[in-house]
Amino acid sequence: MIFDVVTIFPDFFRSILEYGLLKRARVSGQVEIRLHDLRDFTDDRHRSVDDRPFGGGPGMVFKPEPIFRAVEALKAESGGAQVPVVLLSPQGRLLTQAVAQEFAKAPRLTLLCGRYEGVDERVAEYLATEEISIGDYVLSGGELAAAVLMETVVRLVPGVLGNEASAAEDSFSLPESPLENGAQGLLDCPHYTRPADFCGHKVPEVLLSGNHQQVRRWRRRRALEKTWRNRPELLARVSLSDEEQALLEDIKRAACEPALHGEKAFAPAASGRTVKSS
Numbered sequence: 001m002i003f004d005v006v007t008i009f010p011d012f013f014r015s016i017l018e019y020g021l022l023k024r025a026r027v028s029g030q031v032e033i034r035l036h037d038l039r040d041f042t043d044d045r046h047r048s049v050d051d052r053p054f055g056g057g058p059g060m061v062f063k064p065e066p067i068f069r070a071v072e073a074l075k076a077e078s079g080g081a082q083v084p085v086v087l088l089s090p091q092g093r094l095l096t097q098a099v100a101q102e103f104a105k106a107p108r109l110t111l112l113c114g115r116y117e118g119v120d121e122r123v124a125e126y127l128a129t130e131e132i133s134i135g136d137y138v139l140s141g142g143e144l145a146a147a148v149l150m151e152t153v154v155r156l157v158p159g160v161l162g163n164e165a166s167a168a169e170d171s172f173s174l175p176e177s178p179l180e181n182g183a184q185g186l187l188d189c190p191h192y193t194r195p196a197d198f199c200g201h202k203v204p205e206v207l208l209s210g211n212h213q214q215v216r217r218w219r220r221r222r223a224l225e226k227t228w229r230n231r232p233e234l235l236a237r238v239s240l241s242d243e244e245q246a247l248l249e250d251i252k253r254a255a256c257e258p259a260l261h262g263e264k265a266f267a268p269a270a271s272g273r274t275v276k277s278s
């Protein structure tokens with residue numbers, strides 16, 4: 001799979017290409033990530049990529065010409081094949097695991113990173129085939145979003161990860177993990193490793209018991225608990241077995257409120273919060 005990244009900060013990506021999964025995928029030749037400096041596609045002395053917004057207002061906007069020119073150059077090079085062109089933008093549709101799975105099917109992907117107040121809308125309208133956001137928070141540009149997209153897509157390229165092995169693991173612990181199936185499932189259960197007693201903080205007894213039936217049940221319960229507490233909206237979309245349904249009712253009875261998003265983002269997580277009586 002080939003990624004072409006168009007950016008005014010190609011160096012921004014250098015370090016992330018040198019570590020972990022992206023590094024391995026590149027070195028093994030399964031993935032190629034090409035960085036293109038947008039300024040190389042300007043035609044003025046100052047190599048300017050931005051201009052003032054029509055209609056007034058603060059900040060600057062990426063002009064269309066260098067971006068169109070960059071993409072045309074890439075198209076010419078790839079011999080007229082249909083290459084998806086992704087504009088990373090706060091106005092895009094949300095990147096999810098399901099969207100990443102679609103992208104992973106393409107042999108080649110072009111990523112356009114904006115900066116400043118935004119990108120001339122004609123790029124989204126007439127050049128990009130997709131407009132993608134990575135979430136509802138403000139970044140300073142598309143570069144981090146492009147890096148996030150590449151990492152999540154590269155993981156899904158067949159043969160890059162021990163894809164088969166980790167998929168099997170997931171279905172052992174929980175058949176429907178939201179991270180592997182587009183947020184259709186539950187959050188993961190907690191994990192522990194040695195020491196069994198860390199400064200008096202003990203690993204749950206059941207995990208040391210060797211009773212696999214009990215371990216499975218415990219993991220389901222804790223996954224349901226986490227989901228109820230941190231991502232209650234996910235529960236509306238999963239179909240629970242009778243056993244899970246019963247576990248969930250039990251969890252709700254145990255005075256465990258779903259998290260409030262936004263205003264209480266930094267409230268202490270988990271354990272023993274009292275239910276407001278209203």
Ligand code: 9D3
Binds near residue numbers: 090135136142
């Ligand atoms: C504070 C400026 N905002 C005015 C209401 C608009 C704005 C313009 C440009 C906000 C962010 C950006 C730069 N962001 C991206 O290019 C971006 C992004 C993001 O900010 N959040 C989530 N996903 C993405 S993908 C690209």
